Amino acid sequence: MSSAYENLTKTFTRLSRFGHLSAIAGWDMMTMMPPGGSAPRGAALAELSVLQHEILTAKQVGQWLDEAEQTPLNDVEQANLFEMRRAYQQAALLPASLVEAKSIAGSRCEHAWRQQRPANDWQGFAENLQEVVRLSREEAEIRAQANGCSRYDALLDVFEPGMTSAKLDKTFGNIKSWLPELLQRIVEQQSREQVALPPGPFAVESQKHLALAVMKQLGFDFNAGRLDVSSHPFCGGVPEDVRITTRYNENEFISAMMGVIHETGHARYEQNLPKQWAGQPVALARSTAIHESQSLFFEKQLGRSAEFLNLLLPHVKQLLGDGPALEPANFIALNQRVKPGLIRVDADEVSYPAHVILRYEIERALIAGEVEVGDIPALWQEKMQALLGLDTTGNYRDGCMQDIHWTDGAFGYFPTYTLGAMYAAQLFQGVKKALPQVSELIREGNLQPVFDWLSQNIWQHGSRFSTRQLIENATGEDLNPRWFREHLENRYLNGL
Amino acid sequence: MSSAYENLTKTFTRLSRFGHLSAIAGWDMMTMMPPGGSAPRGAALAELSVLQHEILTAKQVGQWLDEAEQTPLNDVEQANLFEMRRAYQQAALLPASLVEAKSIAGSRCEHAWRQQRPANDWQGFAENLQEVVRLSREEAEIRAQANGCSRYDALLDVFEPGMTSAKLDKTFGNIKSWLPELLQRIVEQQSREQVALPPGPFAVESQKHLALAVMKQLGFDFNAGRLDVSSHPFCGGVPEDVRITTRYNENEFISAMMGVIHETGHARYEQNLPKQWAGQPVALARSTAIHESQSLFFEKQLGRSAEFLNLLLPHVKQLLGDGPALEPANFIALNQRVKPGLIRVDADEVSYPAHVILRYEIERALIAGEVEVGDIPALWQEKMQALLGLDTTGNYRDGCMQDIHWTDGAFGYFPTYTLGAMYAAQLFQGVKKALPQVSELIREGNLQPVFDWLSQNIWQHGSRFSTRQLIENATGEDLNPRWFREHLENRYLNGL
Numbered sequence: 001m002s003s004a005y006e007n008l009t010k011t012f013t014r015l016s017r018f019g020h021l022s023a024i025a026g027w028d029m030m031t032m033m034p035p036g037g038s039a040p041r042g043a044a045l046a047e048l049s050v051l052q053h054e055i056l057t058a059k060q061v062g063q064w065l066d067e068a069e070q071t072p073l074n075d076v077e078q079a080n081l082f083e084m085r086r087a088y089q090q091a092a093l094l095p096a097s098l099v100e101a102k103s104i105a106g107s108r109c110e111h112a113w114r115q116q117r118p119a120n121d122w123q124g125f126a127e128n129l130q131e132v133v134r135l136s137r138e139e140a141e142i143r144a145q146a147n148g149c150s151r152y153d154a155l156l157d158v159f160e161p162g163m164t165s166a167k168l169d170k171t172f173g174n175i176k177s178w179l180p181e182l183l184q185r186i187v188e189q190q191s192r193e194q195v196a197l198p199p200g201p202f203a204v205e206s207q208k209h210l211a212l213a214v215m216k217q218l219g220f221d222f223n224a225g226r227l228d229v230s231s232h233p234f235c236g237g238v239p240e241d242v243r244i245t246t247r248y249n250e251n252e253f254i255s256a257m258m259g260v261i262h263e264t265g266h267a268r269y270e271q272n273l274p275k276q277w278a279g280q281p282v283a284l285a286r287s288t289a290i291h292e293s294q295s296l297f298f299e300k301q302l303g304r305s306a307e308f309l310n311l312l313l314p315h316v317k318q319l320l321g322d323g324p325a326l327e328p329a330n331f332i333a334l335n336q337r338v339k340p341g342l343i344r345v346d347a348d349e350v351s352y353p354a355h356v357i358l359r360y361e362i363e364r365a366l367i368a369g370e371v372e373v374g375d376i377p378a379l380w381q382e383k384m385q386a387l388l389g390l391d392t393t394g395n396y397r398d399g400c401m402q403d404i405h406w407t408d409g410a411f412g413y414f415p416t417y418t419l420g421a422m423y424a425a426q427l428f429q430g431v432k433k434a435l436p437q438v439s440e441l442i443r444e445g446n447l448q449p450v451f452d453w454l455s456q457n458i459w460q461h462g463s464r465f466s467t468r469q470l471i472e473n474a475t476g477e478d479l480n481p482r483w484f485r486e487h488l489e490n491r492y493l494n495g496l
Numbered sequence: 497m498s499s500a501y502e503n504l505t506k507t508f509t510r511l512s513r514f515g516h517l518s519a520i521a522g523w524d525m526m527t528m529m530p531p532g533g534s535a536p537r538g539a540a541l542a543e544l545s546v547l548q549h550e551i552l553t554a555k556q557v558g559q560w561l562d563e564a565e566q567t568p569l570n571d572v573e574q575a576n577l578f579e580m581r582r583a584y585q586q587a588a589l590l591p592a593s594l595v596e597a598k599s600i601a602g603s604r605c606e607h608a609w610r611q612q613r614p615a616n617d618w619q620g621f622a623e624n625l626q627e628v629v630r631l632s633r634e635e636a637e638i639r640a641q642a643n644g645c646s647r648y649d650a651l652l653d654v655f656e657p658g659m660t661s662a663k664l665d666k667t668f669g670n671i672k673s674w675l676p677e678l679l680q681r682i683v684e685q686q687s688r689e690q691v692a693l694p695p696g697p698f699a700v701e702s703q704k705h706l707a708l709a710v711m712k713q714l715g716f717d718f719n720a721g722r723l724d725v726s727s728h729p730f731c732g733g734v735p736e737d738v739r740i741t742t743r744y745n746e747n748e749f750i751s752a753m754m755g756v757i758h759e760t761g762h763a764r765y766e767q768n769l770p771k772q773w774a775g776q777p778v779a780l781a782r783s784t785a786i787h788e789s790q791s792l793f794f795e796k797q798l799g800r801s802a803e804f805l806n807l808l809l810p811h812v813k814q815l816l817g818d819g820p821a822l823e824p825a826n827f828i829a830l831n832q833r834v835k836p837g838l839i840r841v842d843a844d845e846v847s848y849p850a851h852v853i854l855r856y857e858i859e860r861a862l863i864a865g866e867v868e869v870g871d872i873p874a875l876w877q878e879k880m881q882a883l884l885g886l887d888t889t890g891n892y893r894d895g896c897m898q899d900i901h902w903t904d905g906a907f908g909y910f911p912t913y914t915l916g917a918m919y920a921a922q923l924f925q926g927v928k929k930a931l932p933q934v935s936e937l938i939r940e941g942n943l944q945p946v947f948d949w950l951s952q953n954i955w956q957h958g959s960r961f962s963t964r965q966l967i968e969n970a971t972g973e974d975l976n977p978r979w980f981r982e983h984l985e986n987r988y989l990n991g992l
Contacts, residue, residue, distance in 0.1 A: 020540040021517050028520055032528075036720035037737030040774075044516040051547075224532035241533030278536075 004067035005077065008084055011061060013279040018052050020238050027236040027243045031228045053099075057092040076282060079464045083281035090158065093146055094139060102135045102409055110407040122377065122396040129406060130373045133366055136409040140367050152367045155412035159288040160419065162467050165364055167479070168415055171422065172357045174481045180387060182485075183350055186338045186492045195333045198325040201250040206319045210253065211246060211260040213315045218264045218298060219451050221271050233259045235266035235295075239278065242267040253320060254335060257312075258299055265298030266291060268451070272459035283462045286470055288413065290458065292420025293427060297454070300349050300421065301428040301487070306332050307442035338492060340388040342398040349421065350488055354387035356418040359403070363411045376400045423471060425484040430457065430475040500563035501573065504580055507557060509775040514548050516734050523732040523739045527724045549595075553588040572778060575960045579777035586654065589642055590635060598631040598905055606903040618873065618892040625902060626869045629862055632905040636863050648863045651908035655784040656915065658963050661860055663975070664911055667918065668853045670977045676883060678981075679846055682834045682988045691829045694821040697746040702815045706749065707742060707756040709811045714760045714794060715947050717767050729755045731762035731791075735774065738763040749816060750831060753808075754795055761794030762787060764947070768955035779958045782966055784909065788916025789923060790954065796845050796917065797924040797983070798946070802828045803938035834988060836884040838894040845917065846984055850883035852914040855899070859907045872896045919967060921980040926953065926971040 002010070022045060029041050055061075065085050073081060109128035116125045136155070143154035153164050211227060225242035237243035244263035246256050269285055277283035285291050302308050309332050317326055324330065338348045344355040362379050365371040371379065380400040384390045392399035405413050431453050432438055441449055457474035468478055490496040498506070518541060525537055551557075561581050569577060605624035612621045632651070639650035649660050707723060721738035733739035740759035742752050765781055773779035781787050798804050805828050813822055820826065834844045840851040858875050861867040867875065876896040880886045888895035901909050927949050928934055937945055953970035964974055986992040 014543060017536075017540040017543040020536055021521050021544060024524055024537075025517050025520050028524060032722065034719055034722055034737055036717070037734070040513075040516055040734060040736045041520075044513040047510060047513040048517060221532070223530055226528065226530055238533070238536060240536045241530055 003071065004064040005071055005073060005081065008061070008064050008068055008081070009280060011055065011058075011064075012084060012281060015052060015055055016279040018048060018055075022048055022052070023236055023238050024241075024243075030230040030232075030234065030236075031243075031245060053091060056088060061088055062092070076277065076464060080277070080280050080282035083284070083463050086161065087281055089146065090143075093142055098135065098138060098142075102132070102139065105131045105135055106408040110404060113401070113404070113407045117397055117401045120395070120397045120401075122401065125396070125401055126373050126376075132407065132409045133373055136411050137367055137369065139409075140411075150368070152364045152412065155367060156415065157412075159410075159413050160416055160467070161287055163289070163415070163419070168360065171479060171481045172353075172360060172415075172418070175353050175418070175484075176357060176387070178485060179350075179353060180389075182488060182493075183338070183340060183354075183388070186350055186488075187340070189493065190338055193333055195337060196325040196330050197334070198253070198320070198323055200252065202253040202320050204248045204250065207248045207253050207256055210257060210315055210319045213319070214257060214260055214312065215264050217311070217315075217445065217447070218261065218268065218302075219447065220264050220267055224271050225267055227260070233263055235263045235270065237270075239270045239273045239275075239283075242270045253316075257316075258303060258335070261303040262295045262299040265295035268298070268454075269294040269459055272455050274460050274462045274464075277462060282464055286458075286461070286463050286465075287467050288416040289419035289423060290467060290470070292416055293423035294454070294458065296349075296420050296424035297427055301424055302442065302447075302450070304335050304349070305439075305442060305491075307439050309335055310443065311445050336491065340390060342384075342390060342392060342395070343402060350492060351388060352421065353418045356414050358383040358387060359414040362400075363406070363414065367411055419479070422479060422481055422484040425487040426471065426475050426477075426480060427454070427458070428487065429483045499567065500560040501567055501569060501577065504557070504560050504564055504577070505776060507551065507554075507560075508580060508777060511548060511551055512775040514544060514551075518544055518548070519732055519734050520737075520739075526726040526728075526730065526732075527739075527741060549587055549592075552584060557584055558588070572773065572960060576773070576776050576778035579780070579959050582657065583777055585642065586639075589638055594631065594634060594638075598628070598635065601627045601631055602904040606900060609897070609900070609903045613893055613897045616891070616893045616897075618897065621892070621897055622869050622872075628903065628905045629869055632907050633863055633865065635905075636907075646864070648860045648908065651863060652911065653908075655906075655909050656912055656963070657783055659785070659911070659915070664856065667975060667977045668849075668856060668911075668914070671849050671914070671980075672853060672883070674981060675846075675849060676885075678984060678989075679834070679836060679850075679884070682846055682984075683836070685989065686829075686834055689829055691833060692821040692826050693830070694749070694816070694819055696748065698749040698816050700744045700746065703744045703749050703752050706753060706811055706815045709815070710753060710756055710808065711760050713807070713811075713941065713943070714757065714764065714798075715943065716760050716763055720767050721763055723756070729759055731759045731766065733766075735766045735769045735771075735779075738766045749812075753812075754799060754831070757799040758791045758795040761791035764794070764950075765790040765955055768951050770956050770958045770960075773958060778960055782954075782957070782959050782961075783963050784912040785915035785919060786954065786963060786966070788912055789919035790950070792845075792916050792920040793923055793950070797920050798938065798943075800831050800845070801935075801938060801987075803935050805831055806939065807941050832987065836886060838880075838886060838888060838891070839898060846988060847884060848917065849914045852910050854879040854883060855901075855910040858896075859902070859910065863907055915975070918975060918977055918980040921983040922967065922971050922973075922976060923950070923954070924983070925979045 025041065025045060025048075029037075029045075033041060065081070065088060068081055069085075105128070109125075109132050112128055113125055115121075137151065140151035140155050143157070144151045147154050147157060149157070150165065156163050156165065156168075208227075215222075215227060224240055225237065225244065228243065228245050229247055230245035231247060233244075233246050235242065235244045244260070244267050246259045246263065248256050269291060273285060274283050310328055313326065313328060313331060316331075325334070336348075338350045340351045340354075341347060344352070344359075347355055358380070361383065362371070362376060365379075366373070366376075377396065377400055381392055384392050384399070405411075431450055434453055435441065435449055438450065441447065458470065461470060465473065472478055521537065521541060521544075525533075525541075529537060561577070561584060564577055565581075601624070605621075605628050608624055609621055611617075633647065636647035636651050639653070640647045643650050643653060645653070646661065652659050652661065652664075704723075711718075711723060720736055721733065721740065724739065724741050725743060726741035727743060729740075729742050731738065731740045740756070740763050742755045742759065744752050765787060769781060770779050806824055809822065809824060809827060812827075821830070832844075834846045836847045836850075837843060840848070840855075843851055854876070857879065858867070858872060861875075862869070862872075873892065873896055877888055880888050880895070901907075927946055930949055931937065931945055934946065937943065954966065957966060961969065968974055
């Protein structure tokens with residue numbers, strides 16, 4: 001007879017196989033599917049998701065978990081069991097009626113938003129969003145009671161296990177204390193520089209070749225993944241077959257190139273998760289913020305460094321043609337320009353945290369019931385002024401209606417972007433300690449030692465350790481915003 | 497409370513949603529997936545197939561079928577219920593152990609064949625094939641006892657419901673009585689013609705544009721499907737999103753172009769199956785042979801007619817460049833060349849039936865136990881001589897080892913190719929009766945009336961009628977090889 005733990009591993013292997021099909025069909029939907037496939041694809045994926053939920057929340061799974069928790073297990077098995085319990089609890093906690101209501105309200109809100117945003121229709125949007133907020137509060141309340149924490153912390157925990165608003169208040173508070181001034185100094189300093197734009201146009205086919213060359217340079221395993229086009233870039237698929245996407249603009253190549261570097265960071269994490277536990281929860285990526293730390297390590301720490309940009313230049317010139325804008329100093333300046341703006345996804349790495357902190361403060365208060373949907377525009381205006389010195393009065397489209405996240409009720413997600421940026425800076429500091437000659441290595445294109453460090457310290461561990469333990473093991477300390485600040489000061493003020 | 501029939505429709509809708517995921521993941525495997533995805537994809541698809549089998553063969557389904565068969569239902573519902581019973585029986589009949597053993601033996605035989613065929617290793621192949629034949633006989637015996645028919649007829653019925661070897665013996669016997677002589681006369685007549693080959697090379701990108709232009713001309717709905725590349729062309733996906741593939745050869749464009757016309761015939765059938773019953777068995781294509789009749793109607797009846805080839809020529813010249821080989825008479829002769837050869841998939845439409853009849857006679861005797869695997873090479877040699885006048889002694893690679901079908905145990909499949917060719921000719925005769933000016937319509941590129949006829953007579957009926965009823969309704973008579981013979985004589989001897 002199989003032990004309870006063995007039964008659990010079989011169940012989670014089965015779930016991961018269905019997850020594989022869901023991941024590939026989801027990727028196809030975003031990259032390949034013609035419009036006519038939309039309705040049946042939606043129905044097929046919903047049917048699969050009902051099945052996955054049934055398998056995960058079966059009564060037997062709860063019994064096996066109770067039983068296995070009384071059994072002697074080794075470290076990895078214990079970590080695996082912990083993740084299984086977590087997945088079970090998160091899924092079993094919510095009544096099916098709430099899950100369905102939230103899914104319907106989210107779809108309706110998102111669908112309408114696609115028209116309302118360009119129309120700047122805040123009133124119409126607010127009406128749908130109220131329902132999403134109401135249901136998200138209900139969800140948060142149920143999770144909060146089960147976890148013994150605040151409502152918002154309960155939602156945060158879904159994306160970022162172990163993270164709390166107390167900890168966020170502390171680190172984000174730290175960032176708020178120096179960011180506006182730092183930003184001002186950088187903008188002032190850069191205002192004295194002249195930066196030339198490469199004229200273009202840049203053929204899509206050439207940009208694709210550049211993207212593939214960059215992926216190769218960054219160690220992407222083409223035997224276990226591919227690059228395609230979608231309207232919103234993402235990293236999907238499964239660890240054995242990672243699907244990343246980008247989008248090309250004939251007038252400008254840097255966005256697509258940097259986007260590919262970003263997704264390659266996600267992809268290498270996935271491709272190098274521990275194979276020996278494949279199909280088990282312990283083999284999955286640690287958390288949303290740690291995933292983002294890998295993409296930002298690739299894009300910001302490596303990708304926008306002077307050393308790496310110099311390494312890229314010959315590829316760029318070979319594929320897109322030369323010109324004065326591709327002089328090394330200008331190319332680097334182009335990739336390191338700082339310009340506060342209204343739109344989060346277009347933000348440079350210095351202003352980005354301001355966008356996130358603003359959203360964090362509003363969504364936390366929303367979920368706590370301290371503010372209502374109707375209060376959002378005024379809060380947005382006030383915080384944009386304070387953090388970035390920008391006015392958004394009446395411009396909902398480029399203000400509080402710009403993101404998709406809230407339409408679906410993904411409250412608790414935004415903080416992971418800036419957590420990721422801080423972890424990336426802290427990990428790069430860890431690399432520097434282990435490889436003092438890292439700048440030289442990057443300049444030479446010898447990136448393997450950097451990847452080895454990431455693999456040994458992050459990738460190969462999957463979810464074996466808590467985020468805090470993982471980061472402490474890798475860098476000797478828990479999350480510390482100091483390294484992010486130093487990174488920004490060094491790159492943007494000190495030219496290091 | 498739901499009725500038994502309603503419960504069945506819900507179950508089959510659910511099955512069709514899982515079938516959707518299986519179809520898309522299967523398509524991806526052949527067109528997009530990097531090698532590293534192979535093992536987890538195989539495991540995921542196997543897991544899904546176990547689930548589909550469980551859902552279909554659940555005890556409750558049997559009870560609902562019994563109950564629904566006692567309920568008053570309309571015509572369409574009755575046809576649907578009939579197809580449900582058939583699917584249930586076919587799936588529930590075989591013990592899981594036999595299904596698994598056959599799948600393992602088939603995979604092993606196919607896998608080894610990929611090396612053995614180029615090595616001409618008949619002994620090695622025969623060993624694996626013996627096991628596949630043994631298990632296929634076991635399967636045939638179980639099906640035969642349930643259906644009250646012969647072993648081979650039971651396998652034939654899986655692919656072609658209602659077809660029997662008695663009927664095949666009659667029609668194939670008819671073909672055998674005139675084909676060798678007809679073939680000889682055509683070859684002799686064509687030996688007097690000089691045909692020039694277009695020199696090439698033909699850029700893959702231009703061939704793809706030609707393929708898309710031909711698909712458009714043939715009414716392919718790009719809102720509900722797409723064209724990609726795979727090493728073996730196929731038509732997959734789901735009716736709302738049909739995925740066809742081709743492969744390009746820079747030295748020769750006619751194979752890819754004709755392959756696309758063929759797959760477009762399959763695709764238009766799928767795209768025009770009855771939407772009002774989507775997800776139900778009655779909405780599926782009637783049978784393998786009827787499916788092939790649609791692809792062969794497109795490829796042979798339309799695609800290789802002088803009228804259609806004249807219509808294509810401007811596209812060909814525009815995309816691939818002009819030259820003497822693209823003079824109308826030469827281009828038509830190129831597409832209508834008859835040359836008996838060893839390889840079935842390269843055969844022209846006159847010699848093709850000989851390849852099929854040979855395989856039919858051998859596989860029928862194999863399954864009946866009248867011959868053994870060791871007898872195949874001698875039988876092959878004897879029948880190739882008699883039907884096509886060719887010698888294959890010692891050349892297993894281009895003889896009895898050339899096809900993939902037997903490696904997987906798909907006995908009963910081969911006849912559907914020639915049944916499809918006969919149905920296609922008979923249906924074209926039906927079109928001519930309804931539209932006496934059809935040649936003129938094709939010449940003008942006004943194909944809509946032809947497609948309307950196919951839609952009204954074949955596509956829109958799904959599986960509502962038996963094959964025999966469908967063909968009789970459409971053409972006024974059951975399968976009659978006369979129309980196929982007339983088609984070949986008219987095109988290849990009389991130049992009509």
